Amino acid sequence: MSAGALPAPLLEALGSVATARSVLLAFDFDGVLAPIVEQPGGARALPASASAIDELVRTDRVAVALVSGRAMDSLREVSGPPEGALLVASHGAEGDGVPSELDDGQRALLARVVEAVRAVVDAHAGTHLELKPAGAVIHTRSAARDVAAQASRLVEDGPGAWDGVRALRGKEVVELSVVEADKGSALLALRDRLAERSGTRPVVVYAGDDVTDEDAFRALEPGAGDVGVKVGEGETAAEFRVGTPEDVSALLQHLVSVLRA
Template sequence: MLPEDVVAALDAVADAQPLLVATDFDGVVAGFDPDPLAVQPTEGVMSTLHGLAALPGVHVAIVSGRDLTTLRLLTGLSGEDAITLIGSHGAESTNPAVQSGMHSRALTGDDLARLDVLEGELRDLVTTRHPQARVERKAAGVAVHTRGLPEDVARPALEEARSLGQSRDGVRVLEGKSVLELSVSPADKGSALVALSRTIGPAARVYLGDDVTDEDVFARFEAPGDVTVKVGPGTTAARHRIADTDAVALLLADLLARRAVAQHG
């Protein structure tokens, strides 16, 4: 069962025209797995998102720190679908309006060279000092993953990766659950969804997120009609909270049902 405040918020935006429904991927659309490439969307969630995207006046987006290629693979979306994909914390999207709306540029040769150096330094650090951690090269950054590792192993790996990033010019440190990314892009989830909003002009926006990087969205989605939902525990600027990915599936199905009723009387 959804919390009463969430139900009331969904009811209030069910007939908004247009309506933007956006969500993080890991920990929201999908659960977690020690192998980041083994995660799967919660049963029924993708079909519900497709159902929402098929309704008149509803725009759906999935935003993630994952690169766009991986996000396509895990969601099963090709980029030709009605659902907008936003990857690399906003640095990539299947919708060109996202990048143009942020006035962002493609990574330069200097950016890529800096990324190559970062990757080498991070791999050396992990190999020599934290061999149980995993390094992932992304389109605009390099990440260290510690999911499934004991706290006394994970913490120093993330702390040293953070120190490395903070000591380098032009590098942003993005922290998440059991992951830390060093990025050479200025993009974030909040600015990406604000850019998408400008092209849609939504009367209301719904956003679901579970991680630290989702707070960028929660802070920016502050209009009276916006519904921001934190998934799971932790300090947040979101207006509402639900427990877990099962509750996400319930929330999205509830919104789909309410929207369909509102449109068909």
């Protein structure tokens, strides 16, 4: 899709963003900058999107952030972020402006969570466990559909319901975290941090495809010029929608043209 084929109201909103004194561009990675793949380690941003991100990071008055459910090490590996890009991982539990140390109670709770999720994974073929600094994730993409549904339900209704545990359900994953974190809070923290540095509240553009991105969409303020873009199908709080990561490439290339003009 060329920029001209993007929805006209979206192009109009992006044109207004171009006049802002400060801009924060934030994007989920998987399903937005990169197509969804069977093996998470094989995900890479589309070349046109990667090139546009490189250009935008070097643009005056623009900050660029990747806001992902991946653990930080995984996000760095697959995204190869350009110098100057802000990174938020684990749905806001890791990254720029995020406290990195757990207290003793959180560490003990995390150990119990990991043990419980591992037991579910061991009993359900095709699922696997991912460990994060503040949480544990069950991945179900490679499991039979009935197995995936049962495993997800056991994690959500079991350790996901414990006091002090936050459960986040995304596409083929259930993530349990022992810290209060979500993409909306992380996005607001980035916005406020940039506002303190520049003295100007940045206008925010956020694009995401997953249900966990809805927290970020709900944190936006369209009346202040913010723009939310849902990628793909599904109910959303975002004001705008595009279909595929290729459409996001067109959106990014359009942002390069209007912000560097």
